Amino acid sequence: MDYKNYYKSLGVDRTATQDEIKRAYRKLARKYHPDVNSDEDADAKFKEAGEAFAVLGDVEKRAAYDGLGAEPQGGGQGFRPPPNWEQNYQFSDPPHGAGGPDDAAFSDFFENMFRSGSRSEGFSSRMQTAGQDQHARVTLDIGDAFRGTSRVLTMRVPEMDDAGRIVLKDRNISVKIPKGVHEGQHIRLKGKGAAGIGGGPAGDLFLEVAFAAHPTYRIDGRDIHVDLPVTPWEAALGGKVAMPTPGGEVGITIPKNARTGQKLRLKGRGLPGKRPGDLYAVLKIVNPPVTSDEGRALYEQMAKEISFDPRKSMGS
Amino acid sequence: MKKAKSHSNEGQTIDELTLLELCHFCDADEAWVIELIQHGVVEPHGSGLAEYSFGQISVLRAKKARRLERDLGINMPGIALALDLLEERDHLRRLLGRYGMAS
Numbered sequence: 001m002d003y004k005n006y007y008k009s010l011g012v013d014r015t016a017t018q019d020e021i022k023r024a025y026r027k028l029a030r031k032y033h034p035d036v037n038s039d040e041d042a043d044a045k046f047k048e049a050g051e052a053f054a055v056l057g058d059v060e061k062r063a064a065y066d067g068l069g070a071e072p073q074g075g076g077q078g079f080r081p082p083p084n085w086e087q088n089y090q091f092s093d094p095p096h097g098a099g100g101p102d103d104a105a106f107s108d109f110f111e112n113m114f115r116s117g118s119r120s121e122g123f124s125s126r127m128q129t130a131g132q133d134q135h136a137r138v139t140l141d142i143g144d145a146f147r148g149t150s151r152v153l154t155m156r157v158p159e160m161d162d163a164g165r166i167v168l169k170d171r172n173i174s175v176k177i178p179k180g181v182h183e184g185q186h187i188r189l190k191g192k193g194a195a196g197i198g199g200g201p202a203g204d205l206f207l208e209v210a211f212a213a214h215p216t217y218r219i220d221g222r223d224i225h226v227d228l229p230v231t232p233w234e235a236a237l238g239g240k241v242a243m244p245t246p247g248g249e250v251g252i253t254i255p256k257n258a259r260t261g262q263k264l265r266l267k268g269r270g271l272p273g274k275r276p277g278d279l280y281a282v283l284k285i286v287n288p289p290v291t292s293d294e295g296r297a298l299y300e301q302m303a304k305e306i307s308f309d310p311r312k313s314m315g316s
Numbered sequence: 317m318k319k320a321k322s323h324s325n326e327g328q329t330i331d332e333l334t335l336l337e338l339c340h341f342c343d344a345d346e347a348w349v350i351e352l353i354q355h356g357v358v359e360p361h362g363s364g365l366a367e368y369s370f371g372q373i374s375v376l377r378a379k380k381a382r383r384l385e386r387d388l389g390i391n392m393p394g395i396a397l398a399l400d401l402l403e404e405r406d407h408l409r410r411l412l413g414r415y416g417m418a419s
Binding site: 135 | 325326327328329330340341343372373375376379380383384387388398402406410413414
């Protein structure tokens, strides 16, 4: 297992007071809470701060952690606890029971050093309990919403071992995501949560859907927005152009004398579903670099024949 | 053979939850959900507890409320304010993204 530098996780000195540690944790928790911060690494940073605070925020555990000394030279990989570690420290925190997904996700370092003991008490194999529901987030590509997809998720779940102790195990769950999902929606997988105890029914697994940012498409609820580049002559003359969309190519009619920023709506071409969303194409006129004499001649002709001052409305 | 058996890994989208289901989903009791309603965090359809149903947006807001309460210790008026402000922020971010100015 790898040594974790909890002081570094919270950004405090080893000499910090309990109050300073609490303040540092609260600040990080607010900043990186996954419901507040949508950055990809926010969830990991939130958990890291939570794990660090679970140790440093508790005077007993902090003393035990300090007893391990500073971070070993070379980054602390392959860390081994000192002999008799478990006999020396008994933590008096309440047993974690079947544990939510959040406290199930701490590092091996935490689980080995600061959790041992507290998970092994209290459960008789005769007891029958339904497994806990579990919640997770799944990030999909926009195309997945149109076609449906499947994913293999790795969940850390509490299970009972042969000796009747609750242990954390990594479990791979393959999941079929139906088409037509959208951001913030939940998907239920019946019986795929934590296993029941003593023959009790398993809990459910709930997945919250998020979409990965896409370079071309922007999602707003069920609607999709996209910039549609058109040539100056397509904009001037109008007509049908082919536009790639996440759901396949569609024809879209450009009105005559179209302007940059003009918004065209394709009803029902947004995210699919019972009530499919719309697709909004925002026109963007793109002019080609003129490199040939013929091209230049065309522009010169336009300059001569079309009277147009785009700066007319600007003040002098 | 019913298809439920052969497609046990097939996810079902949640369109609506009853009051009881929402309590279960959030691992909370009825009184807590009623407090959510009183603060306008969620808006049920139907009249009367037995008929209440909660749409996708309410389900998501209830879940966020539970986590904000648990992880950051925010009280109910604070949760309602935080969720509204977060929604407004996300809306403005989407607008910025539309103009190519996403942060």
